[in-house]
Amino acid sequence: MEKTVLIPTDFSIASLNIVKNYLNEQPAHVRLNIILLHGLHQTDSITGLLFYSKSRLLQDLVSKEFNEGCDVLKNKYASKIRSMRKDVFSGFTQAAFNQYVEANRVDEACVPILYNPKFKNNSSFDLMPYVKASNLHIESTGSGIDVPMPERGKVAELFFNRVPVS
Amino acid sequence: MKMKIQIKTTLILLTAFLSIIILFSGFVYLSVSNYSYEDFYKLLEIRAVTAAKVELDKEGSSKELIALRNEFFEKLPQEKDHYFRIDPGYSFKKESEELGLPLSFFNEVIQDGKSEYNKNSMFYKGIRYKSKQGEYVVIASAQNYFELHHSAYLRRTLFFAIIAAFLFSALIALYFSRYVFRPLHKITNRVKEIGSENLHLRLDNNMNNDELNDLTRTFNNMLDRIETSFETQNNFISNASHELRTPLTAIIGEADVSLSKIRTIDEYIETIKVILDEAETLDRKTKALLFLAQTGFNGKNQRFDQLRIDQLLWDVKETIEKINTDSRIHIDMSLLPENPVKLKVKGNEQLLHLALSNIISNACKYSNNKIVHVSIGASDQNVFVIVKDHGIGIPDNELKYIYDPFFRASNTLKYEGYGIGLPLTRNIIRLHNGEILVSSIVGQGTTVQINLPVGQTD
Numbered sequence: 001m002e003k004t005v006l007i008p009t010d011f012s013i014a015s016l017n018i019v020k021n022y023l024n025e026q027p028a029h030v031r032l033n034i035i036l037l038h039g040l041h042q043t044d045s046i047t048g049l050l051f052y053s054k055s056r057l058l059q060d061l062v063s064k065e066f067n068e069g070c071d072v073l074k075n076k077y078a079s080k081i082r083s084m085r086k087d088v089f090s091g092f093t094q095a096a097f098n099q100y101v102e103a104n105r106v107d108e109a110c111v112p113i114l115y116n117p118k119f120k121n122n123s124s125f126d127l128m129p130y131v132k133a134s135n136l137h138i139e140s141t142g143s144g145i146d147v148p149m150p151e152r153g154k155v156a157e158l159f160f161n162r163v164p165v166s
Numbered sequence: 167m168k169m170k171i172q173i174k175t176t177l178i179l180l181t182a183f184l185s186i187i188i189l190f191s192g193f194v195y196l197s198v199s200n201y202s203y204e205d206f207y208k209l210l211e212i213r214a215v216t217a218a219k220v221e222l223d224k225e226g227s228s229k230e231l232i233a234l235r236n237e238f239f240e241k242l243p244q245e246k247d248h249y250f251r252i253d254p255g256y257s258f259k260k261e262s263e264e265l266g267l268p269l270s271f272f273n274e275v276i277q278d279g280k281s282e283y284n285k286n287s288m289f290y291k292g293i294r295y296k297s298k299q300g301e302y303v304v305i306a307s308a309q310n311y312f313e314l315h316h317s318a319y320l321r322r323t324l325f326f327a328i329i330a331a332f333l334f335s336a337l338i339a340l341y342f343s344r345y346v347f348r349p350l351h352k353i354t355n356r357v358k359e360i361g362s363e364n365l366h367l368r369l370d371n372n373m374n375n376d377e378l379n380d381l382t383r384t385f386n387n388m389l390d391r392i393e394t395s396f397e398t399q400n401n402f403i404s405n406a407s408h409e410l411r412t413p414l415t416a417i418i419g420e421a422d423v424s425l426s427k428i429r430t431i432d433e434y435i436e437t438i439k440v441i442l443d444e445a446e447t448l449d450r451k452t453k454a455l456l457f458l459a460q461t462g463f464n465g466k467n468q469r470f471d472q473l474r475i476d477q478l479l480w481d482v483k484e485t486i487e488k489i490n491t492d493s494r495i496h497i498d499m500s501l502l503p504e505n506p507v508k509l510k511v512k513g514n515e516q517l518l519h520l521a522l523s524n525i526i527s528n529a530c531k532y533s534n535n536k537i538v539h540v541s542i543g544a545s546d547q548n549v550f551v552i553v554k555d556h557g558i559g560i561p562d563n564e565l566k567y568i569y570d571p572f573f574r575a576s577n578t579l580k581y582e583g584y585g586i587g588l589p590l591t592r593n594i595i596r597l598h599n600g601e602i603l604v605s606s607i608v609g610q611g612t613t614v615q616i617n618l619p620v621g622q623t624d
Contacts, residue, residue, distance in 0.1 A: 020501075071545030075503030150559070150605040151613035156552040159501055159541035160613075 002082065004033040006106045006136070008127040010117035011038060011062050011086075013157040016069045020158065021141040022110045023077045034084040035104060036070075039130075041123040042090045058086055061121060069158045089127065097130040109134075112142040175343040176336075183335035191324040199317055206310050207282050210291035213239070214306035217247040222297040222304075242308035244288070250303040252276060252294070258303070265290075265305070275303050287313045349378045357385065365393045398570050405572035409451055409584055413444040420444075454586040458571065461517065461593035472621050473518070475509050475549050476502065476542055482522045483540075486530065493530040494537045501543035508544040512621035513598045521594040524587040525553050525614050531581055533557025533611065548617040559608040568604060577608070 007022065009015040019034065026032065038061065043049070074081055091097055100106075109131045117126060131138065151157045216239070220231055250261055250272075258272035267283060267290060274281035275292040283290040292305045353369060360367045368389060369382045424437040476499070483495045503509065511518075529538040533555040541552045560568060560575050567573045569592050572585040595602045599619050606612040 068545045068548060068550075071547070072501055072503075072543040072550065075505065075508055075544050075546070076501045078504040149613070150607045150611060151552075151554070151615065152605075154603055154605060154613070154615055155543075155545075155550055155617075156541075156554070156603070156605075156613050156615040159498065159543060159550070159552045160539060160554055 001029060002031045002033070003107045004035065004105050006035045006037055006101065006104075006109045006131070008109075008111065008117075008131060009036045009038055009086075010119055010124070011036075011066050012118060013065060013069050013153060013155065015112070015117070016066065016073065016158055018110060018112045018142050019073060022139060023073065023080060025139075025141065026080060028080070030080060031082045032080055033082050035106065036084070036086045037127060038086070038088050039125040039127040040088045040090055040121065041092075041125060042088075054088065057088060061088075062086060065153065065155050068155050072155065072158060089130075094130060094133050097127075098134055101134055101136060106136060108137040108139060110139045110141060113140050114142060172343045172347045175346070176339045179339035179342060180332075180336055183339065184332060187328055187331045187335075191328055195320060195324055198320060202310075202313075202316065203284075206289055207291055209242075210289060210306045210308060211280070211293060213242075213245070213308075214247065214291055214293050214304045215295070217306060218249070218293075218295040218297065218302065218304040221247070222249060222295065222299065222302060243311060243314075245306070245308040248303075248305040248307075250305075251299075252301045252303055265307075267305075272303060275305075284310070353378070353382065353385070360389065362396070365389065365396055401573075402571050405585075406455065409572060410448065413448040413451070416444045417441050417448075451584060451586075454584075454590065457520075458586055458590050458593065461590060461597060470512050470514055472510050472512055473515050474506065475511055475551060475618070478515065478518060478522065479540060479542065479551070482519055482526060485519070485523055486527050490527065490530060490535070492535040493527070494535060495526060495530070496537055496539050498539055498541040501541060503544045508546075508620060509542065509549060510621045511549055511598070511618045513618065517594045517597065521591040522551065522616075524591045525616070528587060529553050529555035529557065529612070529614070531583070532578065544620065547620060549620055551616040551618070553614045553616075554611065555613075556611040559610055559612055560604070560606040561608055562606075565604065565606065 005022070007015075007019055009018075015036075019036070023032070040057075040061070042052075042057075070084060070086075074084055089097065089100055091100065111128065111131060115128060117124075119125075149157060149160070151160070216231065216235055220235060248261075248265065250258060257269070259269060261267075262269045262272060266285065271281050271283050271290070271292060275294050279294045281292045283292075287310050288307060289310050290305055290307045292303055295302045295304045349372075356367075356369050368386050371382055371386070372379060420437055420440050424434065429437075479497055483497060486493055486495065526538060526540060534557070536556045539552075539554045541550075541554075543550045543552075558577050561577065564573075564575045568575070569589050570585075571589045574583065574585045592602055595616060595618070601617040603615040603617075604612065605615075
């Protein structure tokens with residue numbers, strides 16, 4: 001069975017934990033296309049459009065740690081993940097979002113229970129209202145409490161979520 | 167030839183200024199004199215026409231014309247008018263000799279209707295005029311006033327202007343090069359002052375955000391690093407001697423006391439035990455120091471093999487549990503990659519074993535044997551080993567000193583140790599081109615992340 005899942009992200013390691021949890025909950029035979037979607041209002045100036053490059057944009061937004069974290073997940077769930085890509089959504093309306101969902105054949109969305117995204121970029125915006133208002137099937141995952149961790153922002157953060165403290 | 171950049175800049179600027187000025191004044195001189203020639207010929211033409219009208223035609227209105235001519239026409243220097251009647255077949259050979267004009271001048275007048283000629287600042291303008299009596303060649307001649315006075319004046323003015331501009335631009339160029347290179351001189355002088363005995367001195371940072379400020383900042387950063395390593399070096403020696411002296415003092419003291427009088431056998435045994443203990447500590451310390459020194463150099467005599475990190479971790483866990491039976495180590499394999507090849511690392515097993523057991527045993531020690539989580543994961547470039555404890559943590563402001571030999575954080579007083587483990591570990595990880603990241607919250611715990619590059623699969 002193949003599925004495309006959309007996961008809103010702020011390109012922090014914490015948001016990768018959602019991906020990890022989601023992957024954990026999936027049955028073994030599922031093959032997943034994962035879209036890590038980031039909301040970003042983009043410039044509409046002529047020079048900005050002239051020199052527009054999505055890969056450069058993503059390069060600026062995404063940290064090295066995040067990419068490494070993605071690789072770790074891809075290696076761990078090599079048989080479950082068919083593809084994993086990062087994308088930017090720049091629409092303003094619900095219709096635009098629905099369009100995006102349809103165009104990318106998204107089957108479901110996965111959102112964290114506790115969600116307080118921290119954006120590096122000023123023009124980033126929260127995708128959650130769009131996800132909630134669309135008619136996508138929504139999975140919720142992650143823990144409801146935020147514990148301070150020394151390893152925040154490092155790849156290490158990916159390894160210790162939901163570790164039972166005994 | 168070696169020339170100072172400052173002088174070079176001055177000269178370049180000066181040449182640029184000078185060439186512009188000379189070009190400019192040459193252009194002005196040429197265009198002005200050209201214009202004055204044309205203007206003067208026009209003037210002569212008007213004179214010739216009026217003269218012809220007055221002298222040859224003698225019309226009814228010529229009285230007013232004469233009055234007008236006398237009143238408004240300023241007499242030009244050596245102004246003269248000549249009239250020659252044109253008869254068919256007549257050549258102006260005699261007239262041309264008389265006036266000192268070439269014959270072609272007359273021919274041109276007859277053919278084209280007008281001609282111009284100048285010789286020794288005398289200007290001639292000839293026109294062909296058709297009067298009632300017949301056709302005439304009318305020649306007006308005069309000395310060009312401009313050529314005599316104005317042009318010399320213009321030349322003089324331009325010459326002085328060039329000299330003035332040269333002096334002025336020389337001043338500007340000099341000042342400019344001084345201005346540009348002054349901060350560089352300052353930096354050079356300041357850097358000269360800094361030696362090993364006053365490494366705390368820094369370059370002054372002016373607040374503009376220019377290139378020189380960048381240079382200053384880079385210099386200062388470099389000085390920071392140098393100073394730190396200097397201090398580390400100094401601390402290392404004093405710390406090392408102190409660390410080595412402590413057990414020696416204990417041994418000497420113990421031996422001294424027991425030798426002061428005859429004692430029982432039990433007491434001797436006790437004393438020798440203490441001495442042995444301290445000697446062993448000393449041995450451990452020197453061994454650790456030796457290791458630190460060895461790993462500090464580039465690994466020449468270390469063999470690097472392909473080895474699997476997960477295997478190594480199990481070995482390390484076993485070793486630590488043998489030494490410290492209370493330790494609780496949980497190896498978390500939840501992010502282990504499906505492809506085991508990605509866990510292979512090129513490295514020296516003994517050294518990596520030492521490094522990892524150092525980190526993990528530290529985690530156990532400083533968390534009073536609370537559970538320690540060890541995780542493994544791999545991206546395409548790195549293998550990650552992450553050790554997380556729930557121990558006492560490291561104070562924020564001491565985090566940057568943890569790799570200094572013999573440094574121990576302020577909250578570790580009740581734990582045994584002498585602060586060689588972590589620098590040693592870092593040396594080993596560096597030897598493997600890896601990275602070690604330590605993050606900590608006091609009272610919550612410490613997380614150590616070790617990134618080791620994946621070994622080439624060949």
